[in-house]
Structures are given as C-alpha cells and as structure tokens.
Amino acid sequence: MAKMVNLIINGKKIKATAGSTVLEAAQKEGIYIPTLCHHNALDPEGTCRLCIAEFSGSIRDSVRISCIQEVKEGLIVETETKRINKSRRLILELFLGRAPEATAVINLAAKYGVTKSRFMTGESNDCILCGRCVRVCRDKIGVHALCFINRGPARKITTDFERLSEYCIGCGACAHVCPTGAIKVEDKGDQRKIFTWEQVTARFTLERCEHCHKPFAPKRYLELINKKAYNPKGLELVDYICPECFKKHDRVSDKRREGALRKAVNKWSVPR
Amino acid sequence: MNAKNNDSIVISVCTGTGGVATGGYKVIDAFKEELAKINSTAKVGPRTHKVGCRGFCAKDVLVDVDINGEVSTYQHVTADKAREIVSSHVIGKEPVNKWMVKEDYHNFHDKQQKLVLADCGKINPESIDEYLAIGGYESLKKALSMDPEEIIDTIKKAGLRGRGGGGFPTGIKWESCRNAKGNPKYVLCNADEGDPGAFMDRSIVEGHPNLMLEGMIIGAIAIGSSEGYVYIRAEYPLAVDRLRLALDQAREHNFLGENILGSDFSFDIKIVLGAGAFVCGESTALMTSIEDKPGEPRPKYVHTTDKGLWGKPSNLNNVETWANVPMIIEKGADWYASIGTEKSKGTKIFSLVGKINNTGLVEVPMGITLREIIYDIGGGIPKKKEFKAVQTGGPSGGCLPVSFLDKPVDYENLYEAGSMMGSGGMVVLDEDSCMVDVSRYFLDFCKDEGCGQCTPCREGVAQMVRILTEITEGKGSLAHIDMLEELAQMIQDASLCALGTSAPNPVLSTLMYFRDEYKAHVVDKKCPAGVCRNLTTFIIDEDLCTGCTLCARNCPAGAIYGEKKEPHFIEQDKCTKCRVCYDSCKFNAVKKG
Numbered sequence: 001m002a003k004m005v006n007l008i009i010n011g012k013k014i015k016a017t018a019g020s021t022v023l024e025a026a027q028k029e030g031i032y033i034p035t036l037c038h039h040n041a042l043d044p045e046g047t048c049r050l051c052i053a054e055f056s057g058s059i060r061d062s063v064r065i066s067c068i069q070e071v072k073e074g075l076i077v078e079t080e081t082k083r084i085n086k087s088r089r090l091i092l093e094l095f096l097g098r099a100p101e102a103t104a105v106i107n108l109a110a111k112y113g114v115t116k117s118r119f120m121t122g123e124s125n126d127c128i129l130c131g132r133c134v135r136v137c138r139d140k141i142g143v144h145a146l147c148f149i150n151r152g153p154a155r156k157i158t159t160d161f162e163r164l165s166e167y168c169i170g171c172g173a174c175a176h177v178c179p180t181g182a183i184k185v186e187d188k189g190d191q192r193k194i195f196t197w198e199q200v201t202a203r204f205t206l207e208r209c210e211h212c213h214k215p216f217a218p219k220r221y222l223e224l225i226n227k228k229a230y231n232p233k234g235l236e237l238v239d240y241i242c243p244e245c246f247k248k249h250d251r252v253s254d255k256r257r258e259g260a261l262r263k264a265v266n267k268w269s270v271p272r
Numbered sequence: 273m274n275a276k277n278n279d280s281i282v283i284s285v286c287t288g289t290g291g292v293a294t295g296g297y298k299v300i301d302a303f304k305e306e307l308a309k310i311n312s313t314a315k316v317g318p319r320t321h322k323v324g325c326r327g328f329c330a331k332d333v334l335v336d337v338d339i340n341g342e343v344s345t346y347q348h349v350t351a352d353k354a355r356e357i358v359s360s361h362v363i364g365k366e367p368v369n370k371w372m373v374k375e376d377y378h379n380f381h382d383k384q385q386k387l388v389l390a391d392c393g394k395i396n397p398e399s400i401d402e403y404l405a406i407g408g409y410e411s412l413k414k415a416l417s418m419d420p421e422e423i424i425d426t427i428k429k430a431g432l433r434g435r436g437g438g439g440f441p442t443g444i445k446w447e448s449c450r451n452a453k454g455n456p457k458y459v460l461c462n463a464d465e466g467d468p469g470a471f472m473d474r475s476i477v478e479g480h481p482n483l484m485l486e487g488m489i490i491g492a493i494a495i496g497s498s499e500g501y502v503y504i505r506a507e508y509p510l511a512v513d514r515l516r517l518a519l520d521q522a523r524e525h526n527f528l529g530e531n532i533l534g535s536d537f538s539f540d541i542k543i544v545l546g547a548g549a550f551v552c553g554e555s556t557a558l559m560t561s562i563e564d565k566p567g568e569p570r571p572k573y574v575h576t577t578d579k580g581l582w583g584k585p586s587n588l589n590n591v592e593t594w595a596n597v598p599m600i601i602e603k604g605a606d607w608y609a610s611i612g613t614e615k616s617k618g619t620k621i622f623s624l625v626g627k628i629n630n631t632g633l634v635e636v637p638m639g640i641t642l643r644e645i646i647y648d649i650g651g652g653i654p655k656k657k658e659f660k661a662v663q664t665g666g667p668s669g670g671c672l673p674v675s676f677l678d679k680p681v682d683y684e685n686l687y688e689a690g691s692m693m694g695s696g697g698m699v700v701l702d703e704d705s706c707m708v709d710v711s712r713y714f715l716d717f718c719k720d721e722g723c724g725q726c727t728p729c730r731e732g733v734a735q736m737v738r739i740l741t742e743i744t745e746g747k748g749s750l751a752h753i754d755m756l757e758e759l760a761q762m763i764q765d766a767s768l769c770a771l772g773t774s775a776p777n778p779v780l781s782t783l784m785y786f787r788d789e790y791k792a793h794v795v796d797k798k799c800p801a802g803v804c805r806n807l808t809t810f811i812i813d814e815d816l817c818t819g820c821t822l823c824a825r826n827c828p829a830g831a832i833y834g835e836k837k838e839p840h841f842i843e844q845d846k847c848t849k850c851r852v853c854y855d856s857c858k859f860n861a862v863k864k865g
Contacts, residue, residue: 044571045571045725046726047571047725047726047727047768048726048727049727049728049766049768050727052766064573065571065766068571068572068573069573070573086758086761086762087728087762087765087766090758090759090762091727091728091766094727094728095731097731097735098731119731119735119738128727129724131725148566150724151549151551151720151723151724152719152720152721152722152724152730152734153719153720153724153730153731153734155724155725155730
C-alpha cells in the first residue's frame with residue numbers, strides 16, 4: 001500500500017498518495033484548479049502558471065504551482081485567494097492577448113471574469129506555448145519531431161529547421177493533447193496533413209484497412225507500433241486493421257495474432 | 273649603460289581583457305626588446321611578466337616598474353612610452369613622472385580592502401609557480417589534514433555567503449550537499465557572468481584562476497565530491513585559456529587528479545563552455561545546460577543540493593565565493609568574521625560603472641556606505657553633475673536614490689531597499705538619466721534573455737516593456753502605471769525561476785523612489801531628464817547664449833540658427849533631440865524642458 005499523507009486544500013481535509021502532486025490530489029477530490037499546460041498523461045512542466053496557489057503549513061509560506069509541488073503531511077493549500085485570483089486573472093489576460101481566438105482560453109478566462117485583454121499583442125496565434133505537444137512527441141511517442149526554438153518572447157514550437165518534418169510519424173498525438181486546437185490533423189481521402197498553426201508540418205499517405213479498405217493510418221506510425229509493441233516473435237502485428245474493424249471483428253481468424261495484438265494495444269510498449 | 277648588473281628589475285604589465293584590448297601584449301614585447309638590449313650580462317635578469325586586472329581598467333595599460341623593491345606605476349602605457357620608460361627609468365634611474373599614475377589612482381586603491389583581488393595584478397596568472405611562491409595551495413594542504421566537517425564548520429563560522437546574488441550561507445549549502453543521499457556528488461562553479469557591465473568573475477579567472485580552483489578543491493573535500501565543473505561563458509576567451517592552463521598546471525602538481533598530494537582524495541575539474549545565455553546563470557538552467565540540454569530552468573521544488581546535475585546532489589557557487597574559501601581556511605573563521613557587518617561577512621567586489629569618474633573593479637568590506645564607494649573610491653560624478661541613483665545587482669536589481677547613500681551596503685539592507693547584492697554590478701546614474709528609460713532598458717534585457725518557458729515572464733515582461741516604451745514615447749497614462757504595478761506583482765509571485773521573479777525589480781524600485789518622474793511622463797508629458805525624445809524640447813536661453821556658434825556647428829540636423837555673437841535659436845521641427853547642443857554648450861545656455 002502506498003503511503004498516504006494528510007493535507008488541507010481550500011479548507012477540505014484530504015488524504016493523498018505520497019509522491020503525487022497537489023494538482024493530482026485535488027483532481028481526485030473534485031477540487032478544481034485551472035491549468036492549461038497540464039495533461040494527465042504527461043509529466044508536468046509547470047509553465048502556464050495558472051495552477052498557482054498559496055502554500056503554508058509544513059512548508060514555508062509561499063506561492064507555488066500545484067502541478068509540481070508534491071503533497072506533504074500537514075500541507076495547507078489555498079487555491080482561490082484574492083492574491084492568487086488576481087495573478088491568475090492577469091495570466092489569463094496575457095493569454096487572451098496572445099490567443100484571442102482560442103476557445104479554451106476564452107472559456108477559462110470568462111470563468112474568472114476576464115472577457116477582454118489590455119495586453120493585445122496584435123497577432124492572433126492559438127498556440128499558448130504550453131508544450132504539451134512537444135512533451136507527448138518527445139516523452140511518450142519518442143520521435144522528437146517537435147521542438148521549441150528561440151528564447152524569450154520569440155519562443156515558438158516548430159519542427160527541425162522549420163521544414164516538413166522527417167521524423168514525424170503522423171500519429172496526431174500532438175493535436176490530440178493540444179488544449180487550444182493550434183495543431184490540427186486533417187485527413188482527406190488517403191492523405192493526412194498535420195498543421196502547426198497554418199503551416200503544414202507533415203504530410204502522409206494513409207494505409208488502407210485490410211477489412212474495410214478505408215484509409216486509416218500512416219505507414220510510419222504502424223511501423224513504430226510494430227517496433228515498440230511487445231512482440232518477441234517479430235510477428236507482423238498490426239498490418240492493417242483499423243480500430244473500428246478491430247472492435248467489430250473481434251474474432252480475427254488467426255487467434256495467435258489476436259492475442260499478441262491485444263497485448264500490443266494494451267501495453268503499448270514495455271514488456272514486463 | 274647605468275643599469276647595475278645586480279639590480280632586480282621586475283616589470284608587470286596588465287594583461288586582463290582591458291589591458292590586452294589597449295595593447296598590453298605590444299607593451300610587453302617592447303619592454304622585452306628594450307631590456308634584452310641592455311641586460312645581456314646582468315646576473316639577475318629583469319623579468320617582464322603578465323599580470324591580471326587590478327581593477328582600474330580606465331587607466332590601462334597599467335605597468336608596474338619594480339627596481340630593487342621600489343615600485344612605480346605608469347598609466348596609459350604604449351609601446352613607444354615603454355621604450356622611453358626603459359631608457360630613462362630603468363637605465364637612467366629617472367622615473368618619468370608625467371606618465372605616472374596620479375592621485376586618483378591612489379584614492380581608488382587606498383580605500384579598498386583587497387582580499388580576493390589582493391594578488392590579482394601582482395602575480396602572473398599563467399604561472400602556478402608564482403602562486404606557489406606566495407603560499408599558494410597551502411590552504412589545500414591544510415584542508416587535506418582537516419575533517420570535512422571541520423572545514424564546513426570553519427566556513428559556517430566565517431559567515432561566508434554566496435556572492436552570486438542570493439547570499440545563501442555557503443557553509444549550510446555545503447553541509448546539506450554533504451548530507452544529501454546520492455553518489456556521485458558534483459561541485460560546480462558558476463562563471464557565467466552575464467550582467468551588463470559586470471566583470472568581477474572574469475577578472476578573477478583571468479587574473480588569479482588558481483585561487484578559485486583551490487577553493488573548489490577544498491569545497492570538494494568538504495562535500496565529498498570527486499568531480500567538478502566550471503561553467504564559463506565562451507565570450508570570455510582569455511579567461512577560458514588561462515583557466516585551462518591553470519587546470520593543466522594544477523594537475524601536473526597533483527593538486528587535481530588521483531590521490532591528491534598522497535591522500536586518498538581524488539578530484540578533477542572539467543570546463544563547460546556556455547553559449548552566452550543570461551538565464552544559464554540560474555542554477556537549474558546552468559545544470560541543464562551542462563547536461564547538454566537547452567539551458568532552461570527546471571520547475572522543481574527540490575534543492576539542487578539534493579537533486580541537481582543529472583539528478584545528483586550538486587553544490588553550485590560562483591567564482592567569487594570559491595575564491596574566498598582558501599583565505600578562510602588559511603587565516604581562520606574568526607579573522608574572516610571580523611570583517612564586514614553582523615550578517616554579511618568579508619569583502620565584496622563591485623564593478624563600478626556608469627556616470628562615475630573612476631570606472632573599474634573595487635573590493636570593499638561589507639558595510640561600507642554607498643557614498644564611500646561612489647565618492648571616495650569612485651571619485652564622484654563627472655562634470656560635477658548631481659548624483660541621482662545607483663542601480664545595484666545587475667539587470668534584475670533595483671535603483672537606489674540619494675537617501676540610501678549613507679546606508680551600509682550588505683545583503684539585508686539592499687534587499688529591504690528593493691534591490692539586491694546580485695553579483696555586484698553598480699551602475700551610477702546622474703541627473704541626466706531618465707529613470708523610466710533606465711528601467712525600460714534593464715527590463716528589455718530580461719525580456720530578451722528569459723528562456724520563454726513560463727507565461728508570466730515571457731508574456732508579462734514583454735508587456736511591461738511595451739508599456740514602458742509607450743510611456744517614454746509620450747503615449748502613457750496613469751492606467752499604464754497601474755498596469756505596471758499589477759504585472760510586476762504577478763510576475764514576482766508566479767514566475768518559474770529567479771530571473772522572472774526579480775525582473776520587475778528595476779521598475780518597482782523606480783516606481784517607489786522616482787514616482788514623480790513617471791507622473792511627469794504620463795501627466796505633464798515631460799521627461800525631466802531630457803532623455804525621452806518625444807517628451808523633450810531643447811531651447812536656448814537668449815540671456816545666456818554668447819553666440820559662440822559651437823552648438824550650431826555640432827548640430828547634426830542643422831536645426832540651430834543664429835549670427836555670430838548673437839543669441840541662437842533651435843528650429844523645433846528640425847530638431848532630433850540628440851542632446852549634442854545641450855552637452856556641448858559651455859555656458860549652460862541650452863535648456864531642456
């Protein structure tokens with residue numbers, strides 16, 4: 001059993017697993033803390049700073065972010081104080097100045113009573129540089145197709161040398177985790193395009209499903225799954241059944257293959 | 273040939289970056305050439321050697337001529353002057369008084385208390401033997417015979433605090449790193465000095481690299497480390513070369529390497545070159561940079577003494593802190609603790625720049641007043657102008673007004689005043705400096721140098737710069753000042769690293785002490801200092817103007833008219849507000865308003 005610690009968030013006494021973050025503990029208890037850069041599948045990077053809170057109790061009184069701070073016995077957290085919400089509103093105002101058309105930003109800002117920004121940058125860019133796409137591509141998929149370039153206000157997310165990426169496998173995970181929809185995946189016929197705001201980042205031809213013959217995934221993506229999946233016998237695991245057909249055709253003729261494929265899908269990567 | 277054959281002649285030529293830039297190497301060659309001619313039969317041959325920076329770079333090339341122990345110092349020496357110094361002083365025994373340093377040089381040095389820089393400018397930084405001759409590496413030998421806990425206790429008792437900015441007690445840092453779980457442990461030196469106008473760390477590395485290395489080795493003994501890194505910026509080529517040389521020589525003498533001086537302690541140091549990002553001076557960013565990742569701070573609430581470089585316990589101190597260590601071990605904690613104030617011990621090196629007569633590096637005991645530094649050592653403000661403020665602590669420090677001139681300089685006082693010790697930059701501002709413009713300049717530096725990870729610093733500081741720019745352009749309103757204060761508060765609270773949290777300091781401190789000036793910009797639309805072009809007009813006072821035509825001749829825009837010996841006037845439509853007329857008028861007839 002994992003060790004549990006006691007802490008208080010917004011006056012509510014809760015128990016949380018040692019080693020988890022305050023944000024995770026709060027989410028489990030249904031306490032809402034706003035964030036844009038955090039994603040449950042990814043390691044926290046603490047860059048949007050919206051999840052700031054006032055900490056006291058067993059650590060020195062300070063403003064910290066709850067997606068990085070680990071829970072601790074005797075910790076007291078206040079996430080909605082006047083001071084915190086004042087800062088939070090300003091951060092949202094800054095986001096709104098940068099991405100005035102991004103729905104996620106507009107909605108979250110409205111929740112905190114911010115409807116217009118005094119800090120318009122003059123350009124509209126849905127990317128808020130939260131880095132979720134970079135993290136999923138680097139840490140989870142492991143292909144490093146996206147990266148940050150430049151520093152300070154010039155920072156942006158792009159592919160190597162801002163060219164069509166050689167490493168992108170077209171999985172679309174970046175678009176899936178993007179909070180603002182700044183990265184889009186567009187499938188047209190058997191062609192897939194991935195856009196990082198307006199600019200085409202990658203272009204793929206989709207392979208067709210063996211069963212329904214509909215185009216469904218880029219070849220490099222299927223190859224990567226093959227490589228990373230638990231596959232001691234080097235079987236051709238995933239050639240070419242789309243997720244829908246896989247669900248429908250539960251009894252694929254080759255039982256052996258089915259078993260391996262299930263394992264592959266469930267485990268995704270590392271053998272025990 | 274009057275030079276006696278048994279004269280001891282030592283000529284020391286400054287070859288710090290300032291010295292080299294003003295022709296130090298040519299001066300050395302000229303001395304060597306001339307001395308070779310006269311001294312072929314001398315028993316004790318004259319030596320011409322390179323020495324590091326002694327702080328007063330405005331007078332370079334500085335040369336010490338030491339004949340039988342009698343030292344004369346020459347300033348602004350060139351190769352031609354060097355030849356004459358040899359013929360008249362070395363041979364003829366007639367010092368060339370007109371080229372000798374004047375009273376200001378002595379004033380500059382006499383009030384200082386040089387501990388770290390004591391041998392900087394006296395010994396050859398490229399030769400370990402010269403350091404050994406004055407007792408170098410004796411502290412290391414002593415430290416090897418001590419218990420690590422004893423070393424840490426000595427440093428703690430001495431009260432040494434980090435010289436890189438925060439002022440964290442060094443002994444406590446060492447202790448927590450020693451007690452941290454994990455192996456190996458790393459000892460790191462921060463030589464990534466990036467503040468505009470600050471060069472104390474560079475000077476130490478260039479002028480006395482062995483002192484810093486000795487400190488690091490002693491630190492490694494105390495912490496129990498076997499591997500060290502010096503993170504130094506590639507823009508300091510001379511410092512890097514001398515550091516490499518010092519490391520090689522220290523290895524030859526077995527001060528570094530396996531089983532140092534026959535003990536069972538082994539330690540070595542590697543150099544890592546930084547690419548010149550200011551943010552890499554931040555401890556976690558420095559470590560990620562050593563790990564070959566982009567130099568970005570890590571958002572972790574775990575001390576680097578527990579999890580630092582490659583997740584291992586790491587102890588980072590800056591050059592000046594390390595350079596303080598050998599003398600504490602040598603002379604003892606009590607001696608060190610007797611210098612300075614109650615909470616800030618020892619000396620601190622400041623780089624004194626800006627509107628000041630004696631520009632250079634000064635080392636002073638903690639607790640000295642700003643007035644002593646600026647007026648007694650620095651020689652006051654040029655052209656008898658009024659002192660307005662001093663910006664301490666680098667780009668993220670604050671501006672202190674006249675009322676702080678008599679406050680003692682230590683960590684606490686500066687912090688309370690809304691500034692900080694920082695690494696020791698001191699930019700002096702006079703009446704002609706506009707505080708809004710000054711804070712805009714420093715904030716703009718932080719804007720470009722931030723890593724761009726976190727929102728408050730990336731977006732917030734950029735917005736503050738935009739707001740300040742609007743104010744200096746005359747487009748400001750009182751709402752702008754409110755926005756500045758709101759943003760500053762938020763950035764201080766919510767930024768990821770110390771670069772962000774301290775970036776608003778220049779704005780907050782100027783808002784605190786020079787609020788009237790901000791108001792003049794946004795309400796009256798005037799820049800009292802006459803710096804912001806859109807808010808300044810220059811006019812010529814007819815009663816004071818003598819019609820000397822100097823301003824008209826200097827005006828690059830041809831905006832000044834007037835007959836000789838008649839009052840002149842400025843055509844405002846043509847005027848570009850370049851201030852040339854204001855600065856050149858000898859009768860103070862040009863007024864700004």
